Amino acid sequence: MKRRQMYFRMITASLIRRRSRMLVALLSIAIGAAILSGLVTIYYDVPRQMGAQFRNYGANMIITSEGGSLTDGDIEQSRSYIDSADIVGVTPYRYESVRIRELPVMAAGTDMSQALLTSPYWSVEGAMPAAEGGQLLLGASLSEQFRLGVGDEVTVSFTPEANGTASDEPVLDSTLDLTVAGVLKTGGPEEDYVYIAMSDLETLTGISGKADLAEMSVSASGDKLKAYADVISANVPAVSASLVKRVTESETTVLTKLQALVLLVTVVVLALTMICVATTMTAVVAERRREIGLRKAIGASNGGIIKEFMGEGMMLGAIGGLAGSLLGFVFAQQVSVNVFGSSISFMPVLVPITILVSVAVTGVSCLLPIRSATQVDPALVLKGE
């Protein structure tokens, strides 16, 4: 008991008395540990955060019916197979050919409140139409063709299909007056469509509760997404989920590269930082050769000296590691907030890992100079050679 007390007293006294020098060493260990914990946190968080950015490309899964049309129930059921935290948006679409000023135009009925979630790249001049209906979103090329702008009134007409039984009677067109709420620009085929609320399209056609397809934007990539699609196809009757290859394949490629980049950078930075910490510790220990010589001269054993110096170094490592892991989290949090605008989750397991690594690095880097110092003749060291 006495021995151990003495041991701790010697270590703490040595740390406190050589305050400025120890602060330098501590600072260097803490920075190393901060870099370790900060970069590892970022490395684990990058796929999640970047994945969210990739959702800018829009829907990555399309749900269609294997025969007939998709019902709201089908969509709800498909949705239930995906972890709700992973769902960015689900938008049903129903396409019908309607007429504006007697010219045929493709109309897409959709849920206006969801459309921007699955197609975040839409650029809307004006505003998105209200979800409850009465307004429409006009594709840019249609807007130019009809010379219609935001705020204009337009009449949309629809000719129901003759259903055989009453073929002799003339089929009356149903019409609906809608206001142009916005003009849609995408640079793609969407510019040739007119988007109206699902409820309006149902009023117009007289058929409700069906959709042609549903776009889904799911924040998952690669195998996980594939698994979701397979589960939906297998479990929901008469529904097949397919991946939008162009988006998913490319996302997997780019995301893998990005993660590899952060991993490599982390490894390089870590390796170099750890060597830096090691050289600092080596320098701090090496300058105490005189002290080591003196101890030996008054009868300390090599083992005792090594134990004491290692204890000192490892204590520094532990304190520095603790401080560093907290600093690192603060750094990772700052990066996440600045880059991605969202906070990062704290990984408690990183604290012990960081401390262990710092203790190991400082321990190893102290061991070498101490061993060489203990091997010299005390008389020579004290004499100053």
Next chain:
Amino acid sequence: MFFRMISGTLFRQWKKMLMIAFTIALGASLATAMLSVMLDVGDKVNQELKTYGANITVVPKESSVLNSLYEVEDGGSSGAYLREDELGKIKTIFWAFNIIDYAPFVNAKATLDDGSEIIAVGTWFNHHMELPTGEQLDAGVASMRNWWSITSGKWLDEQSADSRTVAMAGSALAQRLGIQPGDTVHLTGTESDITVTVVGIFDAGGDEDGRLFMPLDTAQALDGLDGKIDSIEVSALTTPENELAVQAAKDPKSLTIAQYETWYCTAYASSICYQIQEVITDSVASPVRQVAESEGAILEKTELLMTLITILSLVGSALGICNLVTASVMERSAEMGLMKAIGAQNSSVSGLVLTEIVITAIIGGTVGFFAGWGFAQIIGHTVFGSSIEMRPVVIPIVAVLVLVVTLAGCIPAIRMLLRLHPAEVLHGK
């Protein structure tokens, strides 16, 4: 005498100096590697994002109107065309270097022997071009549709001898017709008929699965569309849009001359579109927002992320160097005390220490710079499969950083040296 003293320290205490040089080299290599990667990561990621395909589409001016007047549902030929002979001009615009790939498309309607109609798409697969600049380029869907998975067979090779009578079928079409690679399909167009051999079946996960892709000439001949194309897809490296680009995209004429110059000479998607319209007669080039917009966001985030990591590692390496320099200078207090005891001035002692450290820093920094360049190349090759371009601006940044950090590291040590009382030092306190 001064030089003799310095070279004496450098040679006699080479172990200690080596350690300082080593730490400085590590810090400098870290700084070099991170700065090089950071400055190049934008281009590299941009290159990767090209897997999303074209970010600019070019269509004839009248097509948007005509397309909705006729054939709304199947998106077939519309009546207005671009000219095939002008395709090469795309590689002559101001930002030609940023155009990494493009492919023309022509849609022809063809009738199969069983009477069903299909869309035959004529395009480039791996079209080889010799540009007037002496550059060579292989462009076409083989690289622009790299998300297609070839379920059986292989990619169509335009350079092969029988390239005019081969085609690739989408998986849905192949399933409907029950064709395998090697089978032939007889197509009747409005002008001529042809028998093509299917060399590969692809799965595109979209509308293209129901179409038959064949070389441009073959599809043009079917419907008598010689020299005409429906659309061009262009894949270009672009700069994320800013306010100027948004304003210019609405109307380039609203800009002042200086703004116009800036806009025209920056690789915005809108300025590249504008330049394409200048060389292709009666065309409308527009950025595909789905791709252009997302690319911008991802690029920006990646660059910002790398910048912050770089700053962290710069701070880390700066502190590492600083610490070691302080520790190693302080260690030599006995030597400095002796010098002061035999009459050295404070200024000459400080001068001596500084010169030694700066020489060590220059040696260490140079070694570190090259090592860091090597690290950057390793990262470049492992992650992106291409080397990282060395930006000249990295050299001064690293040089200034190393010098400033080293000198800053000497400050506390020198202050201590100045306060030394020779008698105390020599006495061993």
